[in-house]
Amino acid sequence: MKLSVVMAVYNGERYVEEAIGSILAQTYTDFELIVIDDGSVDRTRDILRSISDPRLRRVLLPYNCGAAMSLNIGVWQSTGDWIAIHDADDRSMPDRFQVQAEYVRARPELIVAGAQISCFGDADVSPALLREREQALNQGESALRRDRYSVCPFCHGTAWISRAKFIQAGGYDPGYKIVYDYDLWLKLFRLGPIGKVDRVLYEYRIHASSLSNHNKRNAFTERLRCCVRRMCESDLVRGSGMPRVLVIGGEYQCRIMKTEVAPYCRIHVQAYHDSGLAGKVQSFVHAVKSGEVDAILQMNHPSRTMMTAYFQFQGLVQNKHFFNL
Structure with a gap:
């Protein structure tokens, strides 16, 4: 089962090497890693060039296109049957890909497979907020379809997606700046079953800036537009x-x-x-x-x-x- 791991990064010098390291250290080795640098102006490109692993493919965009378009470009250039998404500031557990590979083999009807997460963040992010975000993203598989318009089914970076179904769904909509992942899940729910590994396989980083009232309002508005549209x-x-x-x-x-x-x-x-x-x-x-x-x-x-x-x-x-x- 060939896997393509797709990561988009913009000015990610602080965490991208750590994120890539967690991918290259996976026990499951049959994958390519496509990292799309979305016009970074910090040291991100130097960091990417310093990594010599042959599984890494770098796509350096001349200007900032936004996360949704960058991820689409990565998927279009991929060769795997499955796409694994990974955010540029998070970490995967060492056996994440192995566990998800076994999961989709055992359930061939699935077109998407997510996983549970643990949250971590900087010192200015309270433990209560970390637990709140974990709870929101760690609902069980039985509730995914029922609650799809009120709760994001899983953390974006945990997803394994059938490449064929990703293309059929039209990929990410670049019109969304925040909820492009949620919009994709709603489109994919119409195309087949979506599952979720009942185990923590991914460490999701919470930034204090993402918790601002301005960002919350924008995310809420985008999410409502997305849900009503779909x-x-x-x-x-x-x-x-x-x-x-x-x-x-x-x-x-x-x-x-x-x-x-x-x-x-x-x-x-x-x-x-x-x-x-x-x-x-x-x-x-x-x-x-x-x-x-x-x-x-x-x-x-x-x-x-x-x-x-x-x-x-x-x-x-x-x-x-x-x-x-």
């Missing part, structure tokens, strides 16, 4: 014309949906509800059953677990009649 292409049942939806959630979430998401996606929002949600739950169900709306888009709010259970009790189907975002 659900409208596949899971959202509708009549003629644009899907008609109710949006429920907190005041901030509804504002982002109204100003930053709905105008960019082909949906018609009948109403936004950001207060007294539990008392309106029966009217939400009636709106779907009567055909007044095609679906409910439910963002995170204190009553969501209860309302999800009630929707299901009333016969509404998750990812058809209602979507948790």
Whole structure:
């Protein structure tokens, strides 16, 4: 089983050698490593040139193209049957590739295989935040498809992807600066089963800068746009014309949906509800059953677990009649 490991890096002088070292030290050896330098202006290229392992192929881009396009270029130049993604500041456990190779051999129906992670970071990243990120990315395989619109199924750098299915899905969308990986997973869910090794195989580095309020807002907005776009292409049942939806959630979430998401996606929002949600739950169900709306888009709010259970009790189907975002 030939594997192509693809890594994109931009100004990664601080960590890229460590990341590459964790790949070259793998117990599984039948792979090529394609590192795309995305127009770095620090010492990254010097570091790449200093590594003499014959499995390493360097692609030096003349200017910065963005992570999504850089990764696409790497996959286009790859020769393996499977693509393993690796971020330029993370580390893989020594037997990661061996374990994932055995996993996909044992389950030939899979088109993607992720893994569990452990998080680490600089001194200014609190242990509580590391545990929070681990918990978010380490959900079990049984929940991957059900929760695909509310939780990223796994950490980007853990993924093994069928190269043929990657190409069929259209690769990464360069229009996304942050959630290009999440968008790819949603496209791949439509093409075949996705699995996850129930074992920590990857160490994911958390940077304090990624936790800023500015980055959180941008990521939240991009994720909502991505999810609404993909659900409208596949899971959202509708009549003629644009899907008609109710949006429920907190005041901030509804504002982002109204100003930053709905105008960019082909949906018609009948109403936004950001207060007294539990008392309106029966009217939400009636709106779907009567055909007044095609679906409910439910963002995170204190009553969501209860309302999800009630929707299901009333016969509404998750990812058809209602979507948790």
